[in-house]
Amino acid sequence: MKISILSGTPKEDGLCQSFIEAAKQGAFKGGAEVDEIRLSDYDLVRCQVCSDGWGTCRSENYCIFGEDGFDAISSRLQNSDAIIMATPVYWGEISEVMKSFLDRLRRCEFDQNGVVRDKQVLIIATPGGSGNGLLSCLEQMERFCRHTGAIIFDYIGGNRWNNDYKMIAVKSAAHSIAIGRKNGDTLI
Ligand SMILES: Cc1cc2nc3c(=O)[nH]c(=O)nc-3n(C[C@H](O)[C@H](O)[C@H](O)COP(=O)(O)O)c2cc1C
DSSP states (O other): OEEEEEEOOOOSSSHHHHHHHHHHHHHHHTTOEEEEEEGGGSOOOOOOOOTTSOOHHHHTSOOTTGGGTHHHHHHHHHTOSEEEEEEEOBTTBOOHHHHHHHHHHHHHTTTSOOSSTTOEEEEEEEOOSSOTTHHHHHHHHHHHHHHHTOEEEEEEEOOTTTHHHHHHHHHHHHHHHHTTOOTTOOOO
């Protein structure tokens, strides 16, 4: 089992990264290999909205600007069995770098044979002091999963006053994915 962590945080520490570390712990405990993809390590362009709204993303399932790292990241996702998406909440949304990437990926996934289709996804968002915008941020990632046919395993929001017990939940969720729990399995 290989799990990719798609990270939208630009920081190497902080709240969002703490949740990512908890997810890694759970995944490793379950025997999974982890590939942490830090989107901020790339200089990804935003979707250029080619032609009349659709470009090669629609006709040939690839982005003509893919050499900026988009293709490399897509391959890493393709080579994984499950995905953990984690982002800080910025302006009540996913971080800009996460948005840029997901906007392009969902277009390339349009033909039903995409790299995330039928894969379990754990969605994590971390708001700051206000806590505002958590739901809209989670909802954005949910919509990406609905558009691409990914299977949502769980949604977890963690902030500065709940992170002790939410990190336990993240660790457990990643562990559950790693050991092969399927959505719909009955536990008790
Ligand atoms: C540009 C920007 C916008 C932000 N917008 C929000 C927001 O809408 N709601 C919120 O609760 N926190 C917001 N924050 C705070 C981040 O969500 C905060 O950084 C988050 O808790 C992640 O913690 P970390 O940066 O230590 O990983 C924002 C931060 C930045 C840099």
